[in-house]
Structures are given as C-alpha cells and as structure tokens.
Amino acid sequence: MTILALLFAFLLGLMLLYAFHPKAKLMELIGFSFPIGIGTITLLMFALDVLGLKINVLNTSISIVSACIGIGVYVFFVHKEQLTQISAKRFELNASIKDLNVVWLGCAAIIVFVLYGISKKSLFWPTFATDALTSFNLYAKAIAREGTLQNSLVLNQHVGGGAAYPPLYSLSLAYAMMFGFKLTKIIPVLFFISLTVGFYALVKQNTNSTNAILFTLVMITVPEMLAQSAINITSVPQSAYGALGVIAFFTWLSNKENGYLILSGVLLAFNGWIRSEGIVFITVVFLLLSYDTLKTRDYKKLAVFTVLSIAPFLIWQLYLRLNHELMDPFLQVEIIKMPLFDGEKLSKIVGISKYNLLSETYYGLVIYGFLLVVVLNVKFIIKNLDNVGLILAIALIIVFYLGLINQLQLRYDSVDNILKYSAKRFFFGPIIVMCFYLSNNALMKKAFEYIHNQLRYPLKPAADS
Amino acid sequence: MPKTKPQQKKEAKKKQDKSKSTQTSALSFVLKNAAALLVLALVLNLALTRPGYNWLWNSLIKKNLEMVNKNASMTDEIKMEIKYGLFAKYLQHIKQNTPENAVILLPPENVVDGIPEKYKMKYLKNKFYCTYFLYPRQIVFDQTKDNQEATHVAIVNNWGYEHLNYPVQKKQPLAILPIRNQN
Numbered sequence: 001m002t003i004l005a006l007l008f009a010f011l012l013g014l015m016l017l018y019a020f021h022p023k024a025k026l027m028e029l030i031g032f033s034f035p036i037g038i039g040t041i042t043l044l045m046f047a048l049d050v051l052g053l054k055i056n057v058l059n060t061s062i063s064i065v066s067a068c069i070g071i072g073v074y075v076f077f078v079h080k081e082q083l084t085q086i087s088a089k090r091f092e093l094n095a096s097i098k099d100l101n102v103v104w105l106g107c108a109a110i111i112v113f114v115l116y117g118i119s120k121k122s123l124f125w126p127t128f129a130t131d132a133l134t135s136f137n138l139y140a141k142a143i144a145r146e147g148t149l150q151n152s153l154v155l156n157q158h159v160g161g162g163a164a165y166p167p168l169y170s171l172s173l174a175y176a177m178m179f180g181f182k183l184t185k186i187i188p189v190l191f192f193i194s195l196t197v198g199f200y201a202l203v204k205q206n207t208n209s210t211n212a213i214l215f216t217l218v219m220i221t222v223p224e225m226l227a228q229s230a231i232n233i234t235s236v237p238q239s240a241y242g243a244l245g246v247i248a249f250f251t252w253l254s255n256k257e258n259g260y261l262i263l264s265g266v267l268l269a270f271n272g273w274i275r276s277e278g279i280v281f282i283t284v285v286f287l288l289l290s291y292d293t294l295k296t297r298d299y300k301k302l303a304v305f306t307v308l309s310i311a312p313f314l315i316w317q318l319y320l321r322l323n324h325e326l327m328d329p330f331l332q333v334e335i336i337k338m339p340l341f342d343g344e345k346l347s348k349i350v351g352i353s354k355y356n357l358l359s360e361t362y363y364g365l366v367i368y369g370f371l372l373v374v375v376l377n378v379k380f381i382i383k384n385l386d387n388v389g390l391i392l393a394i395a396l397i398i399v400f401y402l403g404l405i406n407q408l409q410l411r412y413d414s415v416d417n418i419l420k421y422s423a424k425r426f427f428f429g430p431i432i433v434m435c436f437y438l439s440n441n442a443l444m445k446k447a448f449e450y451i452h453n454q455l456r457y458p459l460k461p462a463a464d465s
Numbered sequence: 466m467p468k469t470k471p472q473q474k475k476e477a478k479k480k481q482d483k484s485k486s487t488q489t490s491a492l493s494f495v496l497k498n499a500a501a502l503l504v505l506a507l508v509l510n511l512a513l514t515r516p517g518y519n520w521l522w523n524s525l526i527k528k529n530l531e532m533v534n535k536n537a538s539m540t541d542e543i544k545m546e547i548k549y550g551l552f553a554k555y556l557q558h559i560k561q562n563t564p565e566n567a568v569i570l571l572p573p574e575n576v577v578d579g580i581p582e583k584y585k586m587k588y589l590k591n592k593f594y595c596t597y598f599l600y601p602r603q604i605v606f607d608q609t610k611d612n613q614e615a616t617h618v619a620i621v622n623n624w625g626y627e628h629l630n631y632p633v634q635k636k637q638p639l640a641i642l643p644i645r646n647q648n
Binding site: 121 | 491527597
C-alpha cells in the first residue's frame with residue numbers, strides 16, 4: 001500500500017510532465033515526476049475537500065486514477081508519434097554513458113553517499129522540529145483521520161500556524177499517513193532527492209555532464225540546507241520548487257523549447273502552493289518573462305504562464321478569505337500594504353541578512369564563489385550581457401525577500417527572531433539559483449567544455465583531438 | 466582483385482599507426498583522468514578545512530550514519546524519549562491507557578513549573594505538543610473555561626487527585642486516571 005502511494009505520485013507526475021514536456025530527458029523525468037505528482041495529488045485532495053467529499057484512500061485513489069486516465073488519453077492523442085520513440089536512443093542513454101569520466105564518477109559517488117547519509121538520518125528520527133510537530137505533521141494527522149481540512153484541530157485551534165500555510169506540505173504528509181506510512185519523513189527525503197536529480201538535469205541541459213555533476217555536488221552540500229532537508233518542514237521543498245522553476249525558465253530562455261516554460265510555470269505554481277512567500281519567485285520570473293514578451297510580443301505565452309504559475313497561490317488566498325473566521329487565528333503575519341521606510345528596521349534587516357548570507361556555516365562558500373565568478377565574468381557581462389537576467393533574478397529574489405520581511409507585521413513573534421532563526425531558510429532558493437549561475441556563466445562554461453572534452457574517452461582517436 | 470605488396474605494406478602500416486594512436490589516446494585519457502581525480506581530491510580536502518563543510522561531512526553525515534547504524538533497532542518511543550524526555554514517556558503512557566475518544570484534563574502551568582527542567586515536562590504547557598502526542602484524544606487545561614467535560618485527569622506532581630470523584634489509596638506523582646470510578 002505504501003509503495004503503491006509513492007508509485008501513484010510518481011506515475012501521475014511522470015504522465016503530466018510527459019504531457020506538457022514531451023521532449024523531457026530521462027533525468028528530467030526522474031527528477032520532476034515526484035514533486036509534480038505529489039503537488040498535483042494535493043490539488044486533487046484539496047478539490048475533494050472543497051467539493052464536500054472526504055479526503056480518504058478511496059476518493060483520493062479514484063481521483064488520481066481518473067487524472068491518470070485523462071492525461072493518458074491526452075498523451076495518446078496529442079503525442080502519439082513521440083510515444084513510439086521511447087527508447088534508449090530517445091533518452092540518449094548511449095551518449096550519456098560515453099560522457100562519463102572520473103570527475104563525474106567521483107562527484108556522483110559523493111552525491112549518492114551524501115543522499116544516502118541524509119536520507120538514513122531523516123528516516124531514522126521521528127518528526128522533532130517544532131514547526132513540523134505543532135503544525136504540518138499534526139495537521140496532517142487530523143486531515144488523514146477526519147478527511148477534511150476543517151477538522152477538529154482547526155475548529156478547536158489545537159494546531160499551530162502552519163494550518164494557514166498553503167496546504168501542499170500538510171496534504172502530502174496526510175497522503176503518506178493515509179496510505180500507511182508510520183513516519184511521514186519519506187516525503188522530505190523524496191523532495192530532496194528530486195531536487196538533486198532535477199537540478200542536475202537542468203544544469204546538464206545548459207552545460208555538460210561534468211559541469212552539471214560538480215555543481216550539483218556544490219548545491220547539495222550547502223550545509224544548512226542539507227541539514228534542514230532532514231526535518232519535516234516546508235523550507236527546502238519550497239526552495240526546490242521555486243529555484244528549479246527559475247532555472248527551468250532560464251533553460252527555456254536559452255533553448256526556447258516550450259516544455260521548459262511550462263515546467264517553470266508548474267514548479268512555480270507548486271512553490272506558491274506550499275508557502276505563500278513563493279510569490280517572490282513567481283513575481284521575479286513574471287517580470288523577466290514580461291520583458292522578454294516586449295521583444296517577442298507573444299502575449300499568449302505570458303498569459304498562460306501567469307495564470308498557470310499564480311493560480312494555486314490565489315486559490316489558497318481565496319480559501320483563507322472565504323473561511324476567514326475559522327482561519328484568521330492561524331495567520332501568523334499580516335502584510336502591511338503601504339511601503340514602510342523605517343530606517344532602523346531596514347538596516348537591521350539588511351545587517352542580519354548580510355550576516356546570514358555570508359555565513360559559511362549556513363551556505364558554505366556558495367555566496368563567495370558567486371561574487372568571485374561575477375567579478376571574473378565582468379568582461380562577458382559587459383560585452384555580451386552574459387547571464388545578466390540570471391544575476392538580476394538572484395538579486396531581485398533577495399531584495400524582494402528583504403522587502404517582504406520589512407512589510408511583515410508579526411502577531412506572535414518579533415522581526416528579530418524571524419531574522420535570527422527563520423531568515424536563514426529564506427535564502428535556500430537564491431542559493432540554489434546561485435549554484436546554477438556558477439555552472440552556467442560564460443567563463444565556467446568555457447572551462448568545463450575544455451575539461452569535459454579532455455576527460456572524454458577517445459572513441460575515434462584520429463578525429464578526437 | 467588481389468592486393469599488391471606495396472598496398473599490403475601500406476595497409477599494415479596504417480593499422481599499426483591506428484593501434485599506436487589508440488594506445489596513445491588511451492594512455493592520455495588515463496593520465497588526464499588521473500590528474501583530474503587528483504585535483505578533485507585536493508579541492509574536496511581543501512573544502513573540508515572550512516567549518517561548514519567539515520561539520521557537514523564529519524557530523525551531519527558520518528557521525529549520524531554511525532549513530533543510526535549502531536541504533537538500528539531502537540524503537541520510535543525511545544527516540545522520542547531521547548528528544549522529549551519524561552514528557553514523551555508520560556504522554557505515551559497516557560495514550561496507551563486511554564480510549565481514543567478520551568478528553569484529558571492537563572495540569573495548570575504552575576504545577577508544571579514546579580518540575581525540574583531536566584525532565585522536559587515544560588512541553589505539558591503547550592497544547593500543540595500535547596495534542597501531537599495524544600491525538601485523536603482531546604485535551605483541556607481548565608474545566609471552567611473549556612467547554613468539554615474531561616473524562617480523564619493527567620496526574621502530574623501529585624496534582625489532579627482533587628478532580629476525581631473517588632478516593633485513591635495509593636497516590637503516585639505521575640498517572641492517568643478516569644475522573645469517574647469505572648468499577
């Protein structure tokens with residue numbers, strides 16, 4: 001039963017991904033199937049609840065199977081020709097094997113060991129983290145047992161503020177519980193593995209396998225992010241959705257394959273369906289796409305992307321509004337709509353955020369590497385506008401986050417506490433995107449093109465110099 | 466058509482050259498990869514001198530793996546006790562000794578404050594923590610304020626006996642008892 005639940009999630013994600021991105025590579029299918037599948041399942045569970053049906057094994061299974069059949073029919077009729085091309089050749093397996101070298105194997109071995117270690121730790125300990133215990137996991141227990149979001153814990157206010165978070169995480173934990181998982185930490189484990197594979201797949205799409213594996217290693221060994229991936233909270237999954245959504249967007253910008261733009265929209269949609277702050281990532285990509293649309297005048301693409309990426313966020317805000325009497329007590333913050341210009345508060349936010357960002361114990365050397373590589377690339381940035389959009393996206397995500405903190409009015413906590421204990425988690429997303437920049441800038445691309453070619457096995461020695 | 470001697474010689478030389486070139490390329494491939502592996506090992510070793518990466522590798526991954534492998538048979542109850550001490554043990558006891566529809570009266574803050582910190586009983590003051598351990602049982606802190614009528618009392622530090630409608634001969638500092646005598 002438990003395995004079946006995971007297979008359901010994986011299969012639904014796989015089919016959906018194939019439906020909108022039929023040219024997806026094997027690693028993309030592996031990396032994105034689970035996050036897209038589980039995200040879609042939580043949308044189905046939410047729809048059941050809104051329609052007044054119980055969220056239970058039977059109803060959830062029926063809705064998943066119905067969705068799979070619907071997508072299957074669509075794929076069969078729309079992508080019929082491509083279906084016949086599913087083979088080793090289509091996935092370029094042979095080429096991938098020839099791409100392997102000792103750096104790839106070494107890095108891959110370390111990545112596998114790190115993933116094994118962190119997954120084992122995660123699955124060994126029951127849920128401990130305060131937010132998980134008092135909010136997400138507790139809320140999930142009640143959803144799984146009572147079959148509704150508006151359960152006894154919400155009615156009696158016996159669950160923490162996480163009940164007002166967009167429900168992707170709590171619903172996915174409830175899904176695991178309903179299908180018999182005693183411990184729900186399989187969910188964060190699968191999210192982190194998916195982040196690793198998905199990141200590798202997208203970087204490889206932009207560079208080569210040697211570059212991709214090395215910077216995947218850099219990304220997964222961001223100390224605080226790896227540590228937080230083993231506890232049952234929303235930060236790492238949201239960063240994974242948000243950052244991979246941004247990276248998929250830049251992949252689309254470089255190759256103009258529409259599948260990547262829809263992938264970006266879907267990932268960003270789920271990023272707003274897991275934490276409301278995901279709106280930061282959606283806004284940044286929306287601004288960049290709008291700028292691109294000014295040149296291409298393809299307004300339909302912009303409209304589709306915008307509706308797709310923001311819909312779940314808006315649905316949840318509407319749900320909170322419609323049920324405000326019940327849900328308001330769970331809201332931990334209020335956003336002040338008028339811009340605040342309190343110099344003291346702003347300098348405190350910037351100061352502590354700078355301290356956090358430069359902390360090696362939180363983010364390793366990523367931020368230093370990023371700044372150094374930007375400086376080294378100055379020539380390419382000025383001359384060819386190399387990755388200017390990407391640098392701008394990283395800067396905007398950070399600035400928008402700081403702006404968001406500035407506008408927050410906290411009900412039960414202080415800005416100081418948020419900055420000291422929670423704000424370090426806000427930067428996982430931009431840190432992942434920085435790792436992408438590290439791999440994708442002109443200098444690094446050139447260097448790794450050379451390294452990769454040098455380390456390749458000489459299949460045709462005479463022509464391979 | 467049979468090949469002439471010079472032609473045969475030329476082909477043999479070509480074959481020899483090709484094999485030589487393959488050997489050189491293979492050697493160069495091995496050498497380059499060995500050098501790359503050396504550089505990678507050096508970079509990784511350098512990274513481990515930095516505090517964040519050192520902590521990640523030695524504590525987060527290696528030490529945790531050792532600990533997990535050593536305690537593979539540890540039950541979830543014991544793991545919870547490691548983290549939440551007597552609080553976890555006591556709430557697990559309550560869970561095992563009450564029906565799922567029980568409503569449990571928990572002690573007021575001042576009673577919990579009287580218990581030494583090391584027992585980690587402070588979590589008894591937090592309704593979310595208590596609910597996490599006891600759900601689907603319900604909890605109440607104050608019979609006068611909460612609308613629900615308690616079915617059980619969580620006896621803590623000898624508090625709670627006054628809520629029972631029957632006398633208890635052998636009083637224990639920690640217990641879970643039904644409010645009404647069920648005999």
